[in-house]
Amino acid sequence: MKFNAFVAVFNQNYWTLIVWTLIFITFTTINSTQAKQHFSKRPEGTYTVLKDQTLVLPCEVRDLEGSCLWLHKSQGIGVINGSYEYNRNPDNGDCSLRIVKVDYKEDNGKWECQVLSINKIEKTLTSAANVVVLVAPSSPVINNLENNRLDVNADRQTQVECISERGNPSARLEWYINGDNVTQNSRTTVDSAASGTPKVTSVLNYNFRRSLRNSTITCLSIHETVSQNMSAPINVKYIPQVSVQQKKYTVNEGSSLQVRCDVDANPPTNVKWRSLGDQNLPFRDDHRTNSLIIERVTKRMNTAVFGCSAQNEFGTSTEENIVLDVLFEPTLVRATEGQVTAELNNTVDLFCEYEGNPKPKIYWYQINPLTDQVKNRPINGENANNLVIHNATYNDEGHYYCEAINYNDITHKEMVARSGRITVDITGRPEIVRRSNPTYGYRSTDTDIEQVFCSDPAPSEVVWLFGSLTFPVNLDNQRPADNGQDPKNPRFKVRKLAPMERIEWGKNTCYRSVFTVMNTDVNDEREYTLRVTNSRGTSESVIQLKVTSPVSAAIMITIGLIVLIMLLALTLVTLLVIKRRKLAKEKTDDESKAEARAPIKSDTDRPEKEPEKAKGGENHELVYANLEFGKSDNKQKTPPKVADKPKAQQRQYKAQTTNSPAAAAAANSGTEYAQITFANKADL
CATH class of the missing domain: 2.60.40.10 (Immunoglobulins)
Structure with a gap:
């Protein structure tokens, strides 16, 4: 029994003992851990401080057992009053270092706080920080x-x-x-x-x-x-760099010119102008303004090139060039002169050359010696300097000249130059230059058949022919004064050869020959031939004569009267139409004015009841007035004062209010009824 009781008590106390043992071990372990020294605040990172200021580096140790030591750049630092102050064995574990008047040489760099151990088991505590002493740099x-x-x-x-x-x-x-x-x-x-x-x-x-x-x-x-x-x-x-405002300068001949050359250089320098072509062109170089100065521009300077450049100790600039565009009127350089003689049907070549700026256009003209008329001779091809006449005829004879024209863009005027006259003389066999073919003649009248020919040298024989008949022409007035009639054929007459007058021409080379058919009849319709001969050859020309009956005078008068009557009728009809249109327009205008004056009749225009005559001895008259009311401007206007006028005793007016535009327009124009009382009828 006792043993069992002991075992039961033992079992119960065993578990209690185990619990208490575990509690003791845990408490002992905690106490031994807490008792180990360690940092509660340590120096670390970087501390920035200005020179001559005070810096405190923290170093606090909990459960301090050993002693503290500060190191700077791996060397131990003892306590130095006024410089380095700290407690190596503080009771509260605060080993913080106080550096007084920080200096760059002494204090800049790494600082380390060490806590020594008291046994071989524990390691020495250490913690480091970097101190940067700020020193202002010198000026750059x-x-x-x-x-x-x-x-x-x-x-x-x-x-x-x-x-x-x-x-x-x-x-x-x-x-x-x-x-x-x-x-x-x-x-x-x-x-x-x-x-x-x-x-x-x-x-x-x-x-x-x-x-x-x-x-x-x-x-x-x-x-x-x-x-x-x-x-x-x-x-x-x-090195210098030069520039000009423009590359091309257009000026008139005879004017002056000043061109400035701008230079950008360091060190500064002046520019120099020079002529790149003709070295004898007159100009001067103005160093004060770096300008090219030409006192008088000549046509010789057209297309002239001038260059400006500058030089300093670093080198010479690229040359900047300008070109002159000198405007001048056309000037004859060379041309065909005097007289040019050419054979008939050969080629005539005339030449003239002009210089000018702008380049002139050249035109050729011919003065006809017979009519003195000037005729433009067109140029075929681009070379207007040459006038080439192919297959020249007597019609090409005359005085020629060439004309050059250009346009001045500054003065906006044409400049014209004309060459001297060139005489073209054509020689050769005769040639017919003018004729009327066919020639018309009227019955019972004389008909002239006329031809003009030129011959140089002069003709030796001129003959009219038809059929087997021959009619020679008197060349030198050797024939008797028969008035050119052939005794055998009195109906035909040949007039004396008449030289054509040629203006400013030294000789007569063209002639007019007339063959007359008297009392022309239809039997005279045939071909008539003119044959001309000179020392160079012979030419013939045929003209056809056509005979018609003349129109009688009575028929001409009748036709004239008919035309006159038609013109008068047309004029009369035109006047009537104009008058009718004018009357219709006046009628339309009158109707429009009447409609404008007429009152607009509407039920709203009349009062519901006309005013009654007043009882008693008062005089009343009913007055109707057509009134037009304009748009109101909502401004009260004072009516003009009228002296000695009767005052209205009663005025009745009624108008309906409507929103209709038509009704509103009607309300502004209508008849108003007013009853006015007068003292006596004389006031009426």
Whole structure:
């Protein structure tokens, strides 16, 4: 029994013992863990501080058992009053370091807080932080300056250097030209100097264009403490570049000309003008205005080319050229002169050449020596300088001249020049130049058959022929005064050969020959031949005579009267139509005016009841008035005052109100009834 009771008590206490043992072990483990020293606040990261300021680096240890030690750049730092202050064995575990008057050389860099262990099992606690002592850099300096100005050559890669020193951390350098950031064209290097502060060098590699002359280049230093910059003007040097306002100058002959050549150069310089063709052309070079001056432009200067250029220490500019367009009237250069004699049916070649600007158009003219009329001779082909007459005839004889015309775009006038006269003389066998074929004659009248011919040399024989009959023409008045009639054939008469008068022509080469058929009859209808002979040959010409009956005078008078009557009738009808249209228009206008004056009759125009005559001895008259009311402008107008007029005692008027436009129009025009009382009838 006792044993069983013991076993039961043991079993119960066994489990209780196990629970308490576990609780003890857990508590012991927790206590031993909590008792191990560790950081509650440690130095880490980066601490930035200005020079000569005080910096506190935190280092707090919980359950501190060992001692604290601070290291700078792996060297132990003891407690130094006024410089480094901390507690190596603090009761509260605060080992924070207080650095007084931070200095870049002494204090910049890595700082480490260590907590030593008290046994071999635990490791030494350590935690490090980086201290950056801010030191403002010196102002940036741009090298390569001369007289505080950056001299560079245009269109060449140029290196410009900017340096920033004694800054911690190192400054960031940026480049600007006229406010535009060009840092992407630079390369920056950082070197540690003997003093320990970095030296920052930035080199800008840039192609300076001539347009950047007098621009500003800036080197900007950016630092946590301060931003500084240095600027300098840019003096871009380049070879001259010249320009003129226009390439072509159009001027009149005899005028003056001044052309300015603009030059862009650094260093500055003047331009020089020269003639690229004729070196003897008169001009002068005005260095004060860089201008070409020509006192008097001549036609010799047309198409002349002048060039301007400039030179400085960097080189010579590209030459800029101008060309002159001198306008002048046509001038005869050379032409056919005097007299040209050609055989009949041969070729005549006349020539004239003109110069002018614009290039003149050339026209040829012929003066007919018989009529003195001027005839334009068209030119076939592009070469108007030559007038070529193929198969020349006596009609081509005469005086010729060529005329040149051009147009001045400045004065807006035509300029004309004319050559001297060229005489063309045709020689050869005779030739008929004018005839009327057929020739018409009337019965019972004399008919002249006429032909004109030219012959040079003069004709030796002139004969009219028909059938077997021959009628020689008197050439030198050797025949007797028979008036040209043939005794054997008295109905036919040959007139004496009549030379054609030729104006300003030294000899007679053309003649008129007339053959007359007297008392013409239908039997005279036939061909009549004129034959002319000279020392060069013979020519013949045939004319057909046609005979008709003349119209009698009575018939001509009758036809004239009929035409006159028809004209009078046509004139009368025209006047009647015009008058009828005028009357119809006047009638239409009168009807329109009557309709405009007529009142618009409507039920709304009359009152429902005419006013009654007043009782008593008063005089009443009923007055009807056709009134037209215009549109009201809603303004009260004062009626004009009328002296000694009776006043209306009663006025009745009624109008219906309507929204209809037609009714509204009718309401503005209608008859109004009014009853007016007068003292006596004399007032009426």
